[in-house]
Amino acid sequence: MKRRVVVTGMGVVTSLACKVSDLWSAVLAGKSGIHTLSVFDTTGHKVKFGGDIPDWQTDGYIDRKDAKRIDRFTQFAMVAAIDAVTDSGLDFSKEDPFRCGVVVGSGIGGLNEIETQNERLLTKGPDKVSAFTIPKLMLNAASGHISIKYGLRGPNYAVATACASATNAMGDAFKAIQYDDADIMVTGGAEAACTAMGLAGFANMRALSERHDDPQGASRPFDADRDGFVLSEGAGLLVFEELEHARARGAHIYGEVLGCGASGDGGHITQPDAMGTGAARAMQAALTDAKLNAEQIDYINAHGTSTPLGDKAETTAIKSVYGEHAHKLSISSTKSQLGHLLGASGGVELVLSLKAIENNTCPPTINYTTPDPACDLDYTPNVPREREINLIMSNSFGFGGHNATIIAGRFAG
Amino acid sequence: MASVLERVTDIVSEQLGVDKDKITPETSFVTDLGADSLDTVELVMELEEEFDVTIPDDAAEKIQTVGAAVEFIEANQGG
Numbered sequence: 238m239k240r241r242v243v244v245t246g247m248g249v250v251t252s253l254a255c256k257v258s259d260l261w262s263a264v265l266a267g268k269s270g271i272h273t274l275s276v277f278d279t280t281g282h283k284v285k286f287g288g289d290i291p292d293w294q295t296d297g298y299i300d301r302k303d304a305k306r307i308d309r310f311t312q313f314a315m316v317a318a319i320d321a322v323t324d325s326g327l328d329f330s331k332e333d334p335f336r337c338g339v340v341v342g343s344g345i346g347g348l349n350e351i352e353t354q355n356e357r358l359l360t361k362g363p364d365k366v367s368a369f370t371i372p373k374l375m376l377n378a379a380s381g382h383i384s385i386k387y388g389l390r391g392p393n394y395a396v397a398t399a400c401a402s403a404t405n406a407m408g409d410a411f412k413a414i415q416y417d418d419a420d421i422m423v424t425g426g427a428e429a430a431c432t433a434m435g436l437a438g439f440a441n442m443r444a445l446s447e448r449h450d451d452p453q454g455a456s457r458p459f460d461a462d463r464d465g466f467v468l469s470e471g472a473g474l475l476v477f478e479e480l481e482h483a484r485a486r487g488a489h490i491y492g493e494v495l496g497c498g499a500s501g502d503g504g505h506i507t508q509p510d511a512m513g514t515g516a517a518r519a520m521q522a523a524l525t526d527a528k529l530n531a532e533q534i535d536y537i538n539a540h541g542t543s544t545p546l547g548d549k550a551e552t553t554a555i556k557s558v559y560g561e562h563a564h565k566l567s568i569s570s571t572k573s574q575l576g577h578l579l580g581a582s583g584g585v586e587l588v589l590s591l592k593a594i595e596n597n598t599c600p601p602t603i604n605y606t607t608p609d610p611a612c613d614l615d616y617t618p619n620v621p622r623e624r625e626i627n628l629i630m631s632n633s634f635g636f637g638g639h640n641a642t643i644i645a646g647r648f649a650g
Numbered sequence: 651m652a653s654v655l656e657r658v659t660d661i662v663s664e665q666l667g668v669d670k671d672k673i674t675p676e677t678s679f680v681t682d683l684g685a686d687s688l689d690t691v692e693l694v695m696e697l698e699e700e701f702d703v704t705i706p707d708d709a710a711e712k713i714q715t716v717g718a719a720v721e722f723i724e725a726n727q728g729g
Contacts, residue, residue, distance in 0.1 A: 300667060301667035302665075302666055302667025302668075303667075305665070305667070306688075364695075365695060365699070367692060367695070368688040368691035368692045368695070369688060369692060372688070
């Protein structure tokens, strides 16, 4: 029999707030974390806005020497993980280290370090490329550093499925506990791709919004006038714990993880399947895994990136899975407030979905002004909605055709 | 202009995250400051850049202390 898995700790790093309670309040208030990018010089860039974290500092979390040896995305992961572990009340010195693991996703990994060292390589020569280049840029550095911080020696790896990374990672962490490979997993995602190359690369794909005159209105998922996603950075980390282990220590339980599903589009490297077939498959697989009927889900935190094709395909997919119930669900995309944290987005979105359960409140999709006939569901426009929320679904889809869905519910004993 | 010792001390302090008042010519990078193999490679690179010298690998292996680094730099710095 599969073991039960609950969430006992949560931590976030976003451009809107770096504490879960502050983030929840800001998201409900409809605030936007989008602004003119300032962590690098955007001269010559077509798009100059996004959700970067300009005053980032790691004091009190990572010591000065280590911070120099850790890329920005891993710093985000570490800070969010430390907050999540603190929140959980766990003392890892009292746990069997081989029963505690880490799976953190990232879409790209250490892009800042790649760019910095490439500049040194080209201007100063190969002998001046830092000895820390590889251990900083590697995508698995976040999982590695979190395990080193706490001495965790259970399952430890990274997941890279672009913007689905965090959700795929959390699905794996969930199963590691279900199938008795571990009792505790620190999991989620981290991303720091607000860099010159990251911004230019996404902009030249025509993937980004070009609403230059209104950056805070640029991320408008499901709205008829949406024109692309907004590039953001940050992390969302959670502590997943086996139920009896959590109970034995009297831990606060935010909710229970009930199922996950994954699929591939097998179609195009960046364009979503227009009918959302792969996305629907991931949602259906998660429902089957959770032994739930679609009619039981109350709220979907959509992938909803604000791209013309993606939001439409996700809507089509939701309708194909949920039928009539699609119109009774509450749906929202918190990317409307936060922009797109790429491989970190699923982690932050599961945190917000668990807060939605805790507060029986759906966070809104802000910037929703003009309905799109192709997106005709209830996206919780502009203001939060109070309703009973016992079961949530969170979707994440990534370039590469990766689709990942996770389902969580109110912990009812 | 700051002395070679002062400039080496600044770099060691910055690279290894230790207060300057804990660094003397006798301070060993590995034994006293806990530098690992990557730290020492990085430190040598920083010293080369700051003083515009080349520190070959066999010489770098012998530079175990702040004082040894200062001696090497003073003996090899271009005039």
